[in-house]
Amino acid sequence: MAPFSLKLLTFTLILTILITLPDSTLSFLFPVSFAISVIYALRYLYNEKWLYSLVLVFYITPFIYLFFPEDYLGQLYPLEYLFGFVKSNQEELKSLFTVGSLSLLNLLTLFGSSESGKIFINTNYIKSISKINSNILGIIGTLLLFLALPLTNNLAIIGGYVDSLNSTGAGVFLILSSALLVFNFTNAKYKALPLIYLLIFFAWGLLNGRRVEQLGILILLAYYFCRKYLLNESKKLNWYIAVTVLIALVPIVNIIFNFWGYYRIGEEFDWGRLTITTAPGIIYAIASTISLQKFGVSPDGDFFGNYILRFFGVPLEDFSSWVQEVNFTLGGMHIIAEPFMYYGTLGAILSSVILFLFMRFAEAADRIYKLILFTPVLIIMIPRYIWYGHIYALRTFQVFILLIAIIESYKFIRKIQKRGAL
Structure with a gap:
């Protein structure tokens, strides 16, 4: 294994080359960087590194629309000027993707270990949770879910879609709910009851018009069942077959989520505007940001300063x-x-570095505390984090800090109790 200093030098050299290349060259390299990202995403998927694969898939998906014909792309936007932003900033979008994706890939390949990117990263887990404790965790997690997505927000099925996660409290409650329910499922001895609570999380989110965390839940469950029943030396072929089948099911899941996306806002499903969920809106949002920067318009404050204050x-x-x-x-x-x-x-x-460090933080926390908790929660939140911005990394990080504080407090109390018993 190459020393860290050599890896850092290699990474710095590659980034220096990328930064010095003109936009026209970076734009020309866009198909190559996209193809490399797809190859690595599939490679990680078949090699159990689903966290890495998921990150790459959601990172690159909105940019797939830069390959589409302009006539089709223009039909995806309700207003013509929206498409105009994407069309007029295509070169900048392509060059931005090239720099971002290649820097992310270099981080994953240079600084990732053989276990990095796997959801269940060790075998020295805590003792299995009893049925009583499992039920308590499930109830608390479900109550937190109802606090994050209450009836007063209007269920999508009866009143229309309201994005209640714009408030910090709602976002934290939802992430904390997912953390408790995932921990309950991954560590309980008997999986039936924890699975029911996890499915309640899935269904209640859908009824409230949510799709992003629900997609993360599906991915987590697919990984768990494939790994549990199909991954060993005698069944290695079954693992590859199962992963291939899951890839084939992606278009069907996407159609279902498209249907629910239209239904939640009270519109009929339109086959002519079938998309990869909200990906067209996201590529437009990036194009809009590029346009604003060209005109010298920027928000108040500083990136790091703002997030320190938000924390x-x-x-x-x-x-x-x-x-x-x-x-x-x-x-x-x-x-x-x-x-x-x-x-x-x-x-x-910088965005790729923050994302990579956050993944490593989650994996390190699982190793240190010998839990199956932080990485699975990150799996659920990765789709929202990548498609909705760093604010969701902050909220997830806040929940992680809270969980670490609870774990450390529990360890301290147990240590005091043991000393008292002596």
Whole structure:
């Protein structure tokens, strides 16, 4: 294994080359970087590294629309000027993707270990949760879910879609709910009851018009059952077959989620505007950010300063909301956009670094505490994090810090109790 200093030197050299290349060259390299990202996403998928694969898939998906014919792409947007933003900024979009995706791939390949990217990263787990404790965790997790997505927000099935996660409290409650329910499922001895609670999370989110976390739940469950029943030396072929079948099912899941996307806003499903869920809106949001930077328009504050303040509860305007106020968007904001607004092309690299460090943090926490918790929760939140911006990394990080504080407090109390028994 190459020493860390050599890896860092290699990474720095590659990034220096990417930064110095003109936009026209980076735009020309777009198909190559896209193809490499797809290859690595499939490679990670078949080699159990579903966290890495999921990150790459959601990172690159919105940019697939840059390959589509302009006539088709124009039909996806309700207003003509929306498509105009994408069309006029295609070269910048392609160059931005090239820098961001290649920097992310270099981080994954140079600094990832053989176990990195796997959801269940060790075998030295805590003792299985009893039925009673499992039921308590399930009830608490479900109550937190109802706090995050209450009836007063109007169920999509009866009243229309309302994005209640714009508030910090709702987002934290939802992530904490998913953390408790995932921990319950992955560590319980008997899986039936924890699975029911997890499916309640899935169904209640759908009824509230949510699709992103629900997709993460499906991926987590697919990984668990494939790994449990199909992954061993005698059944290795079955694992590859199962993964291939899951890939083949992706278009069907996408159609279902498209149908639910139309239904939640009270519109009929339109085959002519079938998309990869909200991906067209996200590529437009990035294009809108590029246009704003060209005109010298930028939000107040600083990227790092804003998130430090948000961590301590200072209510600042969300970047995606700010862009939407200036230029109407269809929702969503790729993680590459906000750092780019503040730091230009360097922001694309910074975004990849933050994403990679967050993944490593989750994996390290699972190893240190010998849990199956942080990485599975990140699996659920990755789709929202990448497609809706770094604010969801902050909220997930806040929940992780809270969980670590609870674990450390529990360990401290147990240590005091043991000393008292002596």
